[in-house]
Amino acid sequence: xxxxxxxxxxxxxxxxxxxxxxxxxxxxxxxxxxxxxxxxxxxxxxxxxxxxxxxxxxxxxxxxxxxxxxxxxxxxxxxxxxxxxxxxxxxxxxxxxxxxxxxxxxxxxxxxxxxxxxxxxxxxxxxxxxxxxxxxxxxxxxxxxxxxxxxxxxxxxxxxxxxxxxxxxxxxxxxxxxxxxxxxxxxxxxxxxxxxxxxxxxxxxxxxxxxxxxxxxxxxxxxxxxxxxxxxxxxxxxxxxxxxxxxxxxxxxxxxxxxxxxxxxxxxxxxxxxxxxxxxxxxxxxxxxxxxxxxxxxxxxxxxxxxxxxxxxxxxxxxxxxxxxxxxxxxxxxxxxxxxxxxxxxxxxxxxxxxxxxxxxxxxxxxxxxxxxxxxxxxxxxxxxxxxxxxxxxxxxxxxxxxxxxxxxxxxxxxxxxxxxxxxxxxxxxxx
Amino acid sequence: xxxxxxxxxxxxxxxxxxxxxxxxxxxxxxxxxxxxxxxxxxxxxxxxxxxxxxxxxxxxxxxxxxxxxxxxxxxxxxxxxxxxxxxxxxxxxxxxxxxxxxxxxxxxxxxxxxxxxxxxxxxxxxxxxxxxxxxxxxxxxxxxxxxxxxxxxxxxxxxxxxxxxxxxxxx
Numbered sequence: 001x002x003x004x005x006x007x008x009x010x011x012x013x014x015x016x017x018x019x020x021x022x023x024x025x026x027x028x029x030x031x032x033x034x035x036x037x038x039x040x041x042x043x044x045x046x047x048x049x050x051x052x053x054x055x056x057x058x059x060x061x062x063x064x065x066x067x068x069x070x071x072x073x074x075x076x077x078x079x080x081x082x083x084x085x086x087x088x089x090x091x092x093x094x095x096x097x098x099x100x101x102x103x104x105x106x107x108x109x110x111x112x113x114x115x116x117x118x119x120x121x122x123x124x125x126x127x128x129x130x131x132x133x134x135x136x137x138x139x140x141x142x143x144x145x146x147x148x149x150x151x152x153x154x155x156x157x158x159x160x161x162x163x164x165x166x167x168x169x170x171x172x173x174x175x176x177x178x179x180x181x182x183x184x185x186x187x188x189x190x191x192x193x194x195x196x197x198x199x200x201x202x203x204x205x206x207x208x209x210x211x212x213x214x215x216x217x218x219x220x221x222x223x224x225x226x227x228x229x230x231x232x233x234x235x236x237x238x239x240x241x242x243x244x245x246x247x248x249x250x251x252x253x254x255x256x257x258x259x260x261x262x263x264x265x266x267x268x269x270x271x272x273x274x275x276x277x278x279x280x281x282x283x284x285x286x287x288x289x290x291x292x293x294x295x296x297x298x299x300x301x302x303x304x305x306x307x308x309x310x311x312x313x314x315x316x317x318x319x320x321x322x323x324x325x326x327x328x329x330x331x332x333x334x335x336x337x338x339x340x341x342x343x344x345x346x347x348x349x350x351x352x353x354x355x356x357x358x359x360x361x362x363x364x365x366x367x368x369x370x371x372x373x374x375x376x377x378x379x380x381x382x383x384x385x386x387x388x389x390x391x392x393x394x395x396x397x398x399x400x401x402x403x404x405x406x407x408x409x410x411x412x413x414x415x416x417x418x419x420x421x422x423x424x425x426x427x428x429x430x431x432x
Numbered sequence: 433x434x435x436x437x438x439x440x441x442x443x444x445x446x447x448x449x450x451x452x453x454x455x456x457x458x459x460x461x462x463x464x465x466x467x468x469x470x471x472x473x474x475x476x477x478x479x480x481x482x483x484x485x486x487x488x489x490x491x492x493x494x495x496x497x498x499x500x501x502x503x504x505x506x507x508x509x510x511x512x513x514x515x516x517x518x519x520x521x522x523x524x525x526x527x528x529x530x531x532x533x534x535x536x537x538x539x540x541x542x543x544x545x546x547x548x549x550x551x552x553x554x555x556x557x558x559x560x561x562x563x564x565x566x567x568x569x570x571x572x573x574x575x576x577x578x579x580x581x582x583x584x585x586x587x588x589x590x591x592x593x594x595x596x597x598x599x600x601x602x603x
Contacts, residue, residue: 199543257543264551285551301543308541334540375539378542396585
């Protein structure tokens with residue numbers, strides 16, 4: 001905690017800058033708390049001719065890296081190298097930089113922009129990576145995210161998630177809006193808007209469709225909507241409640257929760273709404289299914305033992321299949337989500353009068369509490385497994401927060417007005 | 433314009449009321465500012481020459497809410513006379529139909545709460561069928577935590593929202 005308080009003031013300036021540079025269409029503000037004990041000191045020099053572009057590149061790259069909590073930005077001062085031959089390495093060593101990013105931009109006759117970027121190792125005085133891309137001017141932000149992904153991957157060994165998108169629900173007055181935004185909160189676009197609740201958005205594995213639950217017909221119904229065409233279909237609209245959609249990893253099926261046969265039970269259904277098949281058999285509540293990355297298991301919430309706990313079972317569809325209880329600490333463990341590597345799961349654990357994000361290792365069964373706020377809900381892994389996005393509440397307002405899966409760094413995403421909730425982190429763009 | 437503003441203001445005031453008022457259910461509904469407000473207008477207008485037992489404030493049938501403990505769907509003893517009275521009304525009025533709407537407080541998982549609200553509504557439905565109501569007369573649904581009557585973030589509001597509401601068809 002002392003780390004968090006200490007760093008807060010340092011980030012106030014960043015936040016202010018963020019707000020000033022935020023264009024009108026952006027609806028999310030981002031604030032960062034904490035940071036890992038070992039951050040990579042990195043200097044990012046404004047690229048040559050960058051000031052002529054309608055969208056700056058290096059500020060986006062810097063904000064991405066800083067938001068990950070794994071980097072510390074080193075001020076370049078007056079130094080402005082754009083080519084490796086212009087770099088005087090001892091200068092950067094003196095400034096404490098471990099890595100250095102330089103580059104140039106060129107506006108081509110057709111209006112496209114050529115980007116040339118180099119990542120340098122200051123201590124070894126070598127080039128770690130080079131990146132070149134020619135993009136239309138309106139895609140400069142996306143290109144900046146790809147550059148940040150490249151740097152992140154080279155320096156941490158993990159896949160970057162700066163080019164991904166998130167989905168969430170904003171409630172403002174009586175209006176509910178399911179929105180999709182870039183992972184840094186920019187380019188927020190409404191998918192649907194209603195005056196009845198929308199919950200549980202879930203990305204198809206290829207990122208082209210969203211499944212969600214809408215109450216627009218006065219009861220919960222599961223829809224699948226294609227983002228590009230906006231076409232949508234009610235895939236589970238049976239008697240009673242239809243909710244909690246989860247995609248199978250191949251994108252062909254959904255696990256859904258229906259009260260069709262009494263109680264709330266988990267069923268499999270094809271993504272077009274055909275082929276209904278029951279997969280859990282209990283007399284109580286079975287809900288919130290999440291597929292293992294290999295598609296062989298689901299984990300889910302069940303009250304079959306008297307209190308809501310997390311269980312795992314093979315997806316066989318056989319009535320004789322038994323579920324294995326995974327959580328034993330406490331009387332309320334809900335909302336399980338498999339990590340992308342399938343080795344652990346995130347969930348919500350009731351801790352006294354608090355509801356917190358926790359992570360449990362499937363092999364060792366070890367549980368780690370990641371948050372200490374009051375009302376956390378809906379944890380969702382980034383596709384690299386390093387960050388967990390979740391909904392929480394500050395001063396009675398719903399906001400989104402993200403915590404690194406080691407619990408060390410947190411960031412908050414809030415809207416200027418209204419409550420924001422039900423986050424779901426989309427897949428890597430390479431899978432689309 | 434002024435009138436609309438007044439209605440909104442009342443809505444805000446009622447939303448801010450955080451103290452539990454166990455006897456205030458009918459009044460609160462008649463304000464018409466809650467999400468299901470439109471059904472309650474009929475409740476207040478029904479006072480014809482013959483008093484409707486469903487809306488007569490002196491009748492137990494005018495009580496329409498059954499409250500629950502946190503993460504519980506057990507119908508508590510204090511609400512059993514209410515449930516039995518409605519069951520007997522259904523038994524004696526074969527054409528009557530009710531909708532049971534299960535609700536939960538805002539804490540914890542939205543999806544688990546949706547399922548919990550369903551269990552609460554199902555528990556009341558089961559108790560009613562044991563006391564003579566026909567299953568076909570009763571539909572149980574859940575609103576989970578999505579339609580809170582009390583919008584505060586305190587125990588009083590949560591207690592108010594852990595609830596099954598009985599709504600008669602045509603009201």
